[in-house]
Structure formats: structure tokens, C-alpha cells
Amino acid sequence: MKIQRTDGEQMELILQEDFKYGKYDDHHTYFEGDKKGTFWGSIAEDYAAIGPPTGFQGFISWIFLPAIAAGMYFNAPGEYLYIGAAIFTVIFCIIEMDKPSEPHNFEPQIYNMERGARDKLISDYNTMDIWDFNEKYGDLWDFTVKNDDIMKR
Amino acid sequence: MADTITSFTLLKSCIKTNSLQTTKAEFNSFSRSLKQCSSSTFSKGSHQFVENGKSNRASRVVKANALPEWPLMAVLVEHLDGQRDLITHKSIWHLSDQAMKNVYTFYVMFTCWGCCFFGSTKDPFYDSETYRKDGGDGTGHWVYEKQEDNEESSRSELWREELIEEIEQKVGGLRGLEEASKKEEQLVK
Numbered sequence: 001m002k003i004q005r006t007d008g009e010q011m012e013l014i015l016q017e018d019f020k021y022g023k024y025d026d027h028h029t030y031f032e033g034d035k036k037g038t039f040w041g042s043i044a045e046d047y048a049a050i051g052p053p054t055g056f057q058g059f060i061s062w063i064f065l066p067a068i069a070a071g072m073y074f075n076a077p078g079e080y081l082y083i084g085a086a087i088f089t090v091i092f093c094i095i096e097m098d099k100p101s102e103p104h105n106f107e108p109q110i111y112n113m114e115r116g117a118r119d120k121l122i123s124d125y126n127t128m129d130i131w132d133f134n135e136k137y138g139d140l141w142d143f144t145v146k147n148d149d150i151m152k153r
Numbered sequence: 154m155a156d157t158i159t160s161f162t163l164l165k166s167c168i169k170t171n172s173l174q175t176t177k178a179e180f181n182s183f184s185r186s187l188k189q190c191s192s193s194t195f196s197k198g199s200h201q202f203v204e205n206g207k208s209n210r211a212s213r214v215v216k217a218n219a220l221p222e223w224p225l226m227a228v229l230v231e232h233l234d235g236q237r238d239l240i241t242h243k244s245i246w247h248l249s250d251q252a253m254k255n256v257y258t259f260y261v262m263f264t265c266w267g268c269c270f271f272g273s274t275k276d277p278f279y280d281s282e283t284y285r286k287d288g289g290d291g292t293g294h295w296v297y298e299k300q301e302d303n304e305e306s307s308r309s310e311l312w313r314e315e316l317i318e319e320i321e322q323k324v325g326g327l328r329g330l331e332e333a334s335k336k337e338e339q340l341v342k
Contacts, residue, residue: 049277053270061270068262072255081258085265092269104275111285 057095064088100126109143117150 003013053061071081103110103122110118125133140147231239278284
């Protein structure tokens with residue numbers, strides 16, 4: 001049913017009993033949204049959300065535990081298992097350290113900064129030499145002092 | 154046949170050990186030992202009798218290998234005169250050294266892998282907009298604390314301004330008074 005509004009526009013009139021609560025007013029407690037994936041789909045989504053290691057790093061981290069279990073099953077010497085674990089750890093950590101830092105890799109006070117200043121600081125941290133960075137931003141360690149000039153540096 | 158033979162050998166060993174006891178009631182002890190031995194004939198392995206030498210309270214530990222796959226089993230027979238025997242079966246389960254090493258190795262490996270893997274992941278909520286909107290300070294109840302801090306600082310600023318105004322007014326009043334008194338003095342002079 002269409003009604004004429006006073007400003008001349010046509011408008012759909014919805015009766016009270018036809019009003020779909022939660023859908024028309026976007027209230028999630030009535031209507032949670034029609035996004036319905038499968039169970040495994042939601043698991044995969046959650047897994048992707050934690051940003052797991054990908055590529056070669058993901059491959060070795062998936063292969064590590066089965067390889068250890070297989071080695072123990074076939075009575076491989078324990079020394080080899082431990083040496084393998086040490087090599088795995090070193091390679092994994094090298095790959096991890098080569099990744100650019102994200103906000104959650106810093107002290108949580110970094111979230112108190114303004115968004116633009118924080119992004120600039122983190123991008124500088126990722127691109128600059130660490131010694132230059134320390135010279136430029138070294139006074140920021142004291143987060144109790146207000147620093148408003150990060151964008152100007 | 155085998156059962157009788159084992160019980161017989163058991164009997165002999167029982168008598169041997171019991172012969173150390175005082176021969177107070179030879180037949181009684183004999184029948185007692187017979188009973189004990191027959192009650193423990195299920196054990197087919199090595200037998201070790203430990204006698205504590207007391208006549209009234211005889212306690213012996215029978216070490217036996219009853220279940221070959223169950224590594225160790227001890228049968229403790231406690232005897233009191235005129236009472237029933239107390240028989241306690243103790244089964245102690247031992248992990249082999251290799252099994253213990255395997256358990257600890259896998260624990261160490263899992264810990265090592267878990268620290269690497271989960272250390273490289275992130276908490277999706279921790280970085281999300283619902284948690285890190287502008288104004289948040291990263292705690293679960295940041296809105297209120299931030300709000301309270303803001304209110305507190307603005308309130309104190311307001312108070313300070315009011316105080317300064319008040320002081321200025323008072324000072325102005327005092328000055329006025331002083332000036333008035335000076336004028337009066339001048340007038341008097």
C-alpha cells in the first residue's frame with residue numbers, strides 16, 4: 001500500500017503486523033542476519049582471522065608435528081628429533097622476524113596514539129633502519145609525556 | 154597336574170619359612186601356611202617370601218608376575234591369629250624409560266611448535282574496530298575510564314577558572330578598599 005507524503009513523495013506503508021522486527025530496523029538480537037555458512041566454513045573463517053603463517057612458513061608449521069610423531073613412531077633417534085625442532089624454530093623465527101610489524105607487535109600504549117601518527121610511526125619502524133628510528137623517535141619511550149609532533153617529524 | 158606341583162613347591166617353601174617360627178602350634182601354622190599358599194597359587198612366577206619374624210603377626214610379601222603384560226604385581230598377606238588373613242593385591246604400573254622419554258619429547262616438541270605458531274598469530278578482536286575505535290585505550294572498559302578522565306580534567310579546569318575569577322574579584326575588592334582608604338587618608342590629610 002502506497003501513501004502520499006505531505007512533501008509529495010510516495011511511501012510504502014507497512015502495517016504493524018507486517019513489520020519484520022530485526023530485519024527492517026536492523027536489530028541483531030531479533031534477527032542475526034542471513035549469513036549462514038557451514039560449520040567448517042565458520043571454522044576456516046576463524047582460522048583465517050588469526051592470520052596464521054602462510055606459504056613456506058605455514059607448510060613447515062603444518063608438517064612439523066606429524067613429522068615428529070612419525071619420527072617417534074618409527075623410533076628415530078631422539079637427537080635427530082631435537083635437532084630438527086631447533087632448525088624448525090630458527091627458520092620459523094627468521095621468517096617471522098622478516099615480516100613487517102603490526103600494531104599488536106608493539107606495546108599496547110601505541111593504541112592510545114592518534115591513528116595517523118600511529119600508522120606513520122609503524123611504517124617508519126618497518127622501513128627505517130632501527131638505529132635511525134631510535135634517533136628520530138627515541139624520546140617516545142616515555143608514553144606518559146604527551147607527544148603531538150609525531151606527524152611533523 | 155601343574156597346579157598341584159606348584160602348590161606343593163609353594164607348600165615346601167612355606168614350611169621352610171615357617172619353621173623359623175616358634176613351634177607353638179605346629180599343626181595350626183602348617184594348616185595356616187597351607188591355606189595361605191593355596192590362596193596364592195594363582196601366582197605362577199617367581200616367589201619371594203619376606204618374613205618379619207613375629208609369631209603373632211606374620212606379614213609376608215609375595216612378589217609375583219601374574220599378568221605378564223602387567224609388569225609388576227605384589228600380593229601382601231597379613232596374618233593375625235584367630236582372624237582372617239588380610240590379602241592385599243598391589244599392582245604397580247611402570248612406564249618404561251623409553252615411554253617416558255617419548256612422552257616428554259612430544260610435550261617439548263608441542264610446546265616449541267605451539268610457541269612458534271601461536272606467537273605468530275594475532276587476536277582478531279584485539280585489533281578489530283569494535284575494540285580499537287577512536288577513543289579507546291585498549292582496555293575492556295575504556296569508554297567509561299576515558300570519559301571519566303575527560304570529565305575530571307574539564308571539571309578541574311572549570312574550577313580553576315572559577316577560583317581565579319574569585320581571587321581576582323577578591324583582590325579587586327581589596328584594592329578598591331585600599332584605594333578607598335588611601336583616598337580617605339588623603340581627604341583626611
